Amino acid sequence: MSECPFCGWPDDRLVVVLSRHQGGEGETLWSRCRCGSLQARVVGVGGRAEVVARSRPVTSVAGSACRGGIRRTASAGELVRCVQC
Numbered sequence: 411m412s413e414c415p416f417c418g419w420p421d422d423r424l425v426v427v428l429s430r431h432q433g434g435e436g437e438t439l440w441s442r443c444r445c446g447s448l449q450a451r452v453v454g455v456g457g458r459a460e461v462v463a464r465s466r467p468v469t470s471v472a473g474s475a476c477r478g479g480i481r482r483t484a485s486a487g488e489l490v491r492c493v494q495c
């Protein structure tokens with residue numbers, strides 16, 4: 411089981427769900443950890459959610475150009491972690 415690298419909170423214990431988006435490969439779920447880290451999860455077969463990207467805790471991402479350290483690539487529309495922050 412994976413956990414938050416910043417505060418050690420288990421990823422399967424959702425703190426705050428920000429939004430859900432239905433996509434071609436399944437549901438993308440945005441959540442925020444108790445430390446403020448933004449998480450992008452993809453819900454796959456059987457409802458298993460996998461964290462595919464996460465930002466740093468909210469206190470350290472203020473002023474960054476991307477949204478919470480996560481951006482979407484223009485070509486493939488994939489969620490990737492920003493390399494600039």
Ligand SMILES: [Zn+2]
Nearest residue numbers: 414417443445
């Ligand atoms: Zn955390």
